[in-house]
Amino acid sequence: MAAAAPDEHKPARRWHIAVFLAPAVLVYTAIMIIPLFSTLVQSLFGPEGGQRVFVGLRNFQTLFGDPRWAASFWNALWNNTWFFIIHMLVQNPVGVLLAAILSNPSLRLRGFYRTAIFVPTILSFVIVGFVWKLILSPLWGVAPNMLDAIGLKHLFAPWLGQEGAALTTLALVSVWQFVGIPMMLIYAALLSIPDEVIEAAEIDGVTGAKQFFKIQLPLILPTIGIISILTFVGNFNAFDLIYVSQGAQAGPNGATDILGTLLYRTFFGFQLQQGDPNMGAAIATMMFLIILVGVSIYLFGIQSRMRRYQF
Amino acid sequence: MTAARSSLARSVAAHAILIAYTLIALFPVFVIVVNAFKARRDIFNTPLALPTPESFSLVGFETVTSQGNFLLYFQNSLIVTVVALACVLLFGAMAAFALSEYRFRGNTLMGLYLALGIMIPIRLGTVAILQIMVASGLVNTLTALILVYTAQGLPLAIFILSEFMRSVSDDLKNAGRVDGLSEYRIFFTLVLPLVRPALATVAVFTMIPIWNDLWFPLILAPAESTKTVTLGAQMFIGQFVTNWNAVLAALTLAIVPVLVLYLIFSRQLIRGITSGAVK
Amino acid sequence: MTALELSGIKKTFGSTDVLHGIDLTVEEGEFVIFVGPSGCGKSTLLRIIAGLEDASEGTVRIAGETVNATPPAKRGIAMVFQSYALYPHLTVKGNMSLAMKQEGAAKAEIEERVGTASRMLGLEPLLERRPAELSGGQRQRVAIGRAVVRKPKLFLFDEPLSNLDAALRVNTRLEIARLHRELAATMVYVTHDQVEAMTLADKIVVMNAGRIEQVGSPMELYNRPANTFVAGFIGSPQMNFLDAAALGDTTAKTIGIRPEHIAVSAEVGDLACEVTHIEQLGADTNLYLRNETVGPFTARLFGEHYFAPDSRVHVSFDRTKQHRFDTEGQAIR
Amino acid sequence: MTALELSGIKKTFGSTDVLHGIDLTVEEGEFVIFVGPSGCGKSTLLRIIAGLEDASEGTVRIAGETVNATPPAKRGIAMVFQSYALYPHLTVKGNMSLAMKQEGAAKAEIEERVGTASRMLGLEPLLERRPAELSGGQRQRVAIGRAVVRKPKLFLFDEPLSNLDAALRVNTRLEIARLHRELAATMVYVTHDQVEAMTLADKIVVMNAGRIEQVGSPMELYNRPANTFVAGFIGSPQMNFLDAAALGDTTAKTIGIRPEHIAVSAEVGDLACEVTHIEQLGADTNLYLRNETVGPFTARLFGEHYFAPDSRVHVSFDRTKQHRFDTEGQAIR
Amino acid sequence: QQTTLVIESWRNDDLTIWQQTLIPAFEAQHPDIKLQFQPTAPTEYNAALNAKLEAGSAGDIITCRPFDASLALFEDGALADLTDLEGMGNFSDVAKSAWSTDDGAQTFCVPMASVIHGFIYNADAFAELGLEEPTTTDEFFAVLDAIKEDGTYIPLAIGAVDQWEAASMGYHNIGPAYWHGEDGRLALIAGDAKFTDEEWVEPLRVLARWGEYAGDGYQAQTYPDSQNLFTLGRAAIFPAGSWEISLFEEQADFALGAFPPPIPAAGDTCYISDHTDIGIGLNAASTNAEAGRTFLNWVASSEFAELYSNALPGFFALSNGAVTLENPVANEFVSWRENCESTIRPTYQILSRGTPNLENDNWLHASNVLSGAETPEQAAEAIQAGLDSWYTPGMYE
Numbered sequence A: 001m002a003a004a005a006p007d008e009h010k011p012a013r014r015w016h017i018a019v020f021l022a023p024a025v026l027v028y029t030a031i032m033i034i035p036l037f038s039t040l041v042q043s044l045f046g047p048e049g050g051q052r053v054f055v056g057l058r059n060f061q062t063l064f065g066d067p068r069w070a071a072s073f074w075n076a077l078w079n080n081t082w083f084f085i086i087h088m089l090v091q092n093p094v095g096v097l098l099a100a101i102l103s104n105p106s107l108r109l110r111g112f113y114r115t116a117i118f119v120p121t122i123l124s125f126v127i128v129g130f131v132w133k134l135i136l137s138p139l140w141g142v143a144p145n146m147l148d149a150i151g152l153k154h155l156f157a158p159w160l161g162q163e164g165a166a167l168t169t170l171a172l173v174s175v176w177q178f179v180g181i182p183m184m185l186i187y188a189a190l191l192s193i194p195d196e197v198i199e200a201a202e203i204d205g206v207t208g209a210k211q212f213f214k215i216q217l218p219l220i221l222p223t224i225g226i227i228s229i230l231t232f233v234g235n236f237n238a239f240d241l242i243y244v245s246q247g248a249q250a251g252p253n254g255a256t257d258i259l260g261t262l263l264y265r266t267f268f269g270f271q272l273q274q275g276d277p278n279m280g281a282a283i284a285t286m287m288f289l290i291i292l293v294g295v296s297i298y299l300f301g302i303q304s305r306m307r308r309y310q311f
Numbered sequence B: 001m002t003a004a005r006s007s008l009a010r011s012v013a014a015h016a017i018l019i020a021y022t023l024i025a026l027f028p029v030f031v032i033v034v035n036a037f038k039a040r041r042d043i044f045n046t047p048l049a050l051p052t053p054e055s056f057s058l059v060g061f062e063t064v065t066s067q068g069n070f071l072l073y074f075q076n077s078l079i080v081t082v083v084a085l086a087c088v089l090l091f092g093a094m095a096a097f098a099l100s101e102y103r104f105r106g107n108t109l110m111g112l113y114l115a116l117g118i119m120i121p122i123r124l125g126t127v128a129i130l131q132i133m134v135a136s137g138l139v140n141t142l143t144a145l146i147l148v149y150t151a152q153g154l155p156l157a158i159f160i161l162s163e164f165m166r167s168v169s170d171d172l173k174n175a176g177r178v179d180g181l182s183e184y185r186i187f188f189t190l191v192l193p194l195v196r197p198a199l200a201t202v203a204v205f206t207m208i209p210i211w212n213d214l215w216f217p218l219i220l221a222p223a224e225s226t227k228t229v230t231l232g233a234q235m236f237i238g239q240f241v242t243n244w245n246a247v248l249a250a251l252t253l254a255i256v257p258v259l260v261l262y263l264i265f266s267r268q269l270i271r272g273i274t275s276g277a278v279k
Numbered sequence C, D: 001m002t003a004l005e006l007s008g009i010k011k012t013f014g015s016t017d018v019l020h021g022i023d024l025t026v027e028e029g030e031f032v033i034f035v036g037p038s039g040c041g042k043s044t045l046l047r048i049i050a051g052l053e054d055a056s057e058g059t060v061r062i063a064g065e066t067v068n069a070t071p072p073a074k075r076g077i078a079m080v081f082q083s084y085a086l087y088p089h090l091t092v093k094g095n096m097s098l099a100m101k102q103e104g105a106a107k108a109e110i111e112e113r114v115g116t117a118s119r120m121l122g123l124e125p126l127l128e129r130r131p132a133e134l135s136g137g138q139r140q141r142v143a144i145g146r147a148v149v150r151k152p153k154l155f156l157f158d159e160p161l162s163n164l165d166a167a168l169r170v171n172t173r174l175e176i177a178r179l180h181r182e183l184a185a186t187m188v189y190v191t192h193d194q195v196e197a198m199t200l201a202d203k204i205v206v207m208n209a210g211r212i213e214q215v216g217s218p219m220e221l222y223n224r225p226a227n228t229f230v231a232g233f234i235g236s237p238q239m240n241f242l243d244a245a246a247l248g249d250t251t252a253k254t255i256g257i258r259p260e261h262i263a264v265s266a267e268v269g270d271l272a273c274e275v276t277h278i279e280q281l282g283a284d285t286n287l288y289l290r291n292e293t294v295g296p297f298t299a300r301l302f303g304e305h306y307f308a309p310d311s312r313v314h315v316s317f318d319r320t321k322q323h324r325f326d327t328e329g330q331a332i333r
Numbered sequence E: 001q002q003t004t005l006v007i008e009s010w011r012n013d014d015l016t017i018w019q020q021t022l023i024p025a026f027e028a029q030h031p032d033i034k035l036q037f038q039p040t041a042p043t044e045y046n047a048a049l050n051a052k053l054e055a056g057s058a059g060d061i062i063t064c065r066p067f068d069a070s071l072a073l074f075e076d077g078a079l080a081d082l083t084d085l086e087g088m089g090n091f092s093d094v095a096k097s098a099w100s101t102d103d104g105a106q107t108f109c110v111p112m113a114s115v116i117h118g119f120i121y122n123a124d125a126f127a128e129l130g131l132e133e134p135t136t137t138d139e140f141f142a143v144l145d146a147i148k149e150d151g152t153y154i155p156l157a158i159g160a161v162d163q164w165e166a167a168s169m170g171y172h173n174i175g176p177a178y179w180h181g182e183d184g185r186l187a188l189i190a191g192d193a194k195f196t197d198e199e200w201v202e203p204l205r206v207l208a209r210w211g212e213y214a215g216d217g218y219q220a221q222t223y224p225d226s227q228n229l230f231t232l233g234r235a236a237i238f239p240a241g242s243w244e245i246s247l248f249e250e251q252a253d254f255a256l257g258a259f260p261p262p263i264p265a266a267g268d269t270c271y272i273s274d275h276t277d278i279g280i281g282l283n284a285a286s287t288n289a290e291a292g293r294t295f296l297n298w299v300a301s302s303e304f305a306e307l308y309s310n311a312l313p314g315f316f317a318l319s320n321g322a323v324t325l326e327n328p329v330a331n332e333f334v335s336w337r338e339n340c341e342s343t344i345r346p347t348y349q350i351l352s353r354g355t356p357n358l359e360n361d362n363w364l365h366a367s368n369v370l371s372g373a374e375t376p377e378q379a380a381e382a383i384q385a386g387l388d389s390w391y392t393p394g395m396y397e
């Protein structure tokens, strides 16, 4: 335990800061930022008479002015938001719960559980899409038969084909796949809490769930913040799972279309639809701005105010 | 923890929850693995049945081993993953240390800058990245992939590591400073070992998308000699027909190395790494 | 009634044996102090009593019940950790009130007890601070406060006053003694401070390398140490151990004489010696002496005295206060 | 030469003023001890000298150079932290040798110095352990070891012996004194232990609430405290402060008399009083007394003495050892 | 000296055929040219190819999607002009239309194959239930009713989740008979016909009726599910494309039969969708253009046609030379060309150039109709509205 804020030293030259930052900044700027921004800039260009010319904000006007574009965009944004809500409501609490249970040092088979729960995160989307489609398929009987076995067959429906259920179903599949991530992060954070603080709590009679909420949770709050922001960023960038299980059209009837699939279709094209890098970049810019706002709120508003504890 | 502190009811409840969730987590994996060893018709007719002598089939694995050069693909995937991972961890941790340890002008802005990368799918930069690689003659080399994955992994690594580094005791770093350690030594000998659990976590998070990525191998290094496993497995996904036996076989095999890497990293998830440091 | 009974407690960390079978009975309301050299297993024993560590062997009984499998929270204890173990995210007040809140105590009562404890420990202006904003001694006081607000039947204190200044130490010591009387609580207390041990304890347990060397009242240990270890450990400066032969005593191996039982005079005395070093403590003076036959030894004088280093003085031992030990170091009575 | 010079050091944490302008000069090779109540700013001052904390105002000069902007690593200091701050992932040996490795010292030399330090501190059997596997006192010894292997010109010790037992404390104290002589190093040392302060210091700095109350040699402070604060702080049990009027002295407000300067006898004496409490420390006896006019006070007797509580005794004050203070608490000389 | 030609393709499926049949045959004749077939997963092909072409790392030989995708590449200068390639003479204008400029003046890909839509059925099941191949829509539904009545088989293997199944295997399969093939298609381009016209809505109505004959939960049934349902013998009829032939022959352990799309009423002309689907062209930036043209000439030859059509029964070579097919089902499909009028999918030429994309809209609304989420009329309205939002007839002339 020590002072909460990093110390301020003001030696004359602090080259080491530059040295620490340089490799990451160089690689990252060259391979990521420059290409990405050269792409985003394209949102200000458009085809005119066979040439790509600067068109200002025209693409954005199209995106929000044209009812079809706007409809797809808002639909995707709303779907995305829902996707995110499900993750926040299901993935993160479940992940935190699992980590809290797993962090109990006397728990047997801890390593096994941890690995087992993490395995889905390792799988490639192709497999995940395949297996869940197989399981949820009304034809091959996995889910229907299992529900039948517990007398709940009537609950079964071809969820992936239903407009109302498809997105939620996929969000839950995604939760299934990624719950390992919050779990591991929280687990790592819980490990750093000194044993003695926990022991003091034991003596004070703060045990079990109370111990988690009163002692551990406040100490790992920054990690919870990280998880939320990573979920936000990850969800608003999500693409693959929907793509492999519902295709780039994100059916049924656009019910699972999220920003990622909309962007992919627009940017890279799909089937007979030609890729439109300019409109694609406009959508990407919007996504970028949405995420940027979220991350900035976190970085400037929350992270800098969050109390941290040192061990 | 002691015997006295473990209550039976609590541990029964804990195990019940964990077993329930483990079943949920592993059931689909079980379906995958079971079906990787079955003939196609049995996959769909009896997806849940264990392979029986009649339905047992290694046809998928046979296809995988007979087509393409999977050993080489595995090797490529491993090289790319491990090297990129090493770079991400090293560079990422260094940058995270700079951000979390020093207050300098533009600190938060630099943090934001380094986080921009997680806000746009890097796929969008494909053309420019490919142009860079073409210009530098790196197309169809593993180096191209390593560079891209390093860049791709950095933002997340920095984001997570800087948070964890903030919780390393200042007194400890200060003790190092008083001991005359340079900032570099403090980073390498004090801070890095103490954030081992976070490093392991970041390593796992970074490794998975690299290992499973299809796009950049396809674009940057599609040549036979530089194919990765995931790209190799794509050859069984056809326009109208997907050879699910082979896909399942290839991708089931592909889980093994990541799982091994995961297990190696998760051994770094050690408790009490900082205990005994300060009063 | 027996408040605490330890029988055959052993503890092994990996291949290190830390406790080699500890048997001890503490009566209800007793104030027991553990003393012993650093690393002899005092904290470990306390942690075993608290249930934070499993004994490798042996049983712990609290109030007559075997508690080996009882969780710490159910043992009815409060503990001050040697390393404080404060909750870093809670204020001083939060740290002190958490346990009572947990027990569902009424708000007013919590307020009152936290108020009393913080007044006693001089923590009032700091109630809203967090541990990171406290000095070492302040943290230690919060740790004490956290334990005392709970008023349990059994207190475990691990060097609770080590970082406090003399004045505060005396006050807190008196407060703890008062608490002990008022609550009729049983207290198990670890300290390195002789004054604390002598003034607070009903019973001192002298430990050494995982074993109990002697149990007894403070003056018993001071006047009738069972062996050289206890004799040397209780009292400061330490008892002088002189070769019995050199002093002409053939029935013992070693003669122990406390520095305060040596009279020093410039002219007369049994033994002539040379002053090697002199320590002025204000109230006392420690004199480091050397005699050719018996070797170096220390004398302690009341008040201020001046002797030039290397000057020669004469000393007389108070024969009645002399301790005799055999070759095993056991006291000969 | 001046080893350390502090001028006008102020420190504010948020809205809390912790140091209110500290001026102090420490000569090369001097052993300076800071004492003061818990929370008075001793550690903060040490941290400012080390460069771990910025002074809000004022300058720190080490060996004549202003070091306000010099990083700690370049100040040529070694420090024992009050909270130890051991490297938890390194072994005891690793903890002690890290700094020397950094300096590029030869392997053999590192081995040798670590060997010497660990022998001096009794850490030899523990060299391969990690901090988590050590007892509190052992950790503290590692912290000391880590500082002493480096042999710098300026040592900063923050309560380095607080968790050690009496015997070890005496030994370590002597070793530190030896180190001080041998290296001719300057030492700045914080302690709450009167004996340590009296025996080690060339100069004691008494701090109170962020200010220096008095600076002087140990016996100077003991015999000629500048004010009631210093008088009360130095010496244990504390000096008795009695109302001068009650004692018939009209030129002072308060009369201070140390417990050891009070003679007690059953029959004769200046003042008759009642014994309220008695503390047997073995070598000394503390007597808590009460007189109707002057109130309660403490006497300290050499050796063992028995008085029944509530019995009546007579005391005489040693008039030559009496201290007189004015209404501001300043000593009247 | 040796040159190596890298062939870009989305046909992962054909990897073995190239490696075992086509490449050896070519290399035997041209020992100085090595071929390397480098397929990409079909869903990634367009995006990956575009990126590689733009950055200049694409292969020498480019497999061409029909119509606009390739046209755009040609217009961007990524594909070489092959109008003067000798082998081009082997192809009809219709065959070349998919890879020619709108005015037909330039051709940039050698046509490789077309696929024909129709229905493949489980002949054993038909025999068992005593059913005949239907010829009219009514007969078709009678057959479906009979199968449904019997209950052993799912009448129709079709799912809605992958969308394109509903459009290509459903709407575009049975539709030409209603909109009269090329006439209807060209009228649509000319603006003389609309999706809301009776002849375009009616096939949607027929499609809507399919739902009740599809398997349980067909809304969530994927295309591979449909394939498996059929080949595992659980479904009786599969609305198909001819590309299924080789797979079904390999996987099904029952006899296969095929019938063309039913005609609306007895005596109507029969129409089939004979869709030009694969072409092959030359990367304009290729440094091995000469070798590339040599290779493309070989692709245009009847030798290739023979090899390819037989290696991939169901992909019918487009060259003029007669090709003998060994596969009976494939022969059955080809034989429809004699009695029926051929047409291509109406959405491919010109009409899918804008946003919203007509083909994609077709997928979406056809699957909505199939799954019952929209009425045929609503779907037609929506499709037409989408098209009208950007297309004016004649805008590309």
Ligand SMILES: Nc1ncnc2c1ncn2[C@@H]1O[C@H](COP(=O)(O)OP(=O)(O)OP(=O)(O)O)[C@@H](O)[C@H]1O
Residues within 6 Å of the ligand: A003, C132, C133, C134, C135, C136, C137, C138, C163, D013, D014, D016, D018, D036, D037, D038, D039, D040, D041, D042, D043, D044, D045, D082
């Ligand atoms: N980060 C901080 N924020 C606010 N106040 C602080 C902070 N650190 C220390 N203080 C306060 O500054 C004062 C001096 O602290 P310091 O640690 O110097 O005391 P000390 O003299 O070393 O006391 P002790 O003998 O108890 O160790 C204390 O009252 C403490 O509460």
Ligand SMILES: Nc1ncnc2c1ncn2[C@@H]1O[C@H](COP(=O)(O)OP(=O)(O)OP(=O)(O)O)[C@@H](O)[C@H]1O
Residues within 6 Å of the ligand: C013, C014, C016, C018, C036, C037, C038, C039, C040, C041, C042, C043, C044, C045, C082, D132, D133, D134, D135, D136, D137, D138, D163
């Ligand atoms: N986790 C551990 N692993 C190995 N040895 C340990 C561990 N914890 C403590 N020890 C050892 O056990 C012995 C007893 O430790 P303990 O903390 O009980 O000592 P102590 O009597 O409290 O000492 P101190 O007065 O220094 O606090 C010590 O020698 C210590 O090194």
Ligand SMILES: [Mg+2]
Residues within 6 Å of the ligand: C042, C043, C044, C082, C158, D135, D136, D137
């Ligand atoms: Mg201890």
Ligand SMILES: [Mg+2]
Residues within 6 Å of the ligand: C135, C136, C137, D042, D043, D044, D082, D158
């Ligand atoms: Mg301090």
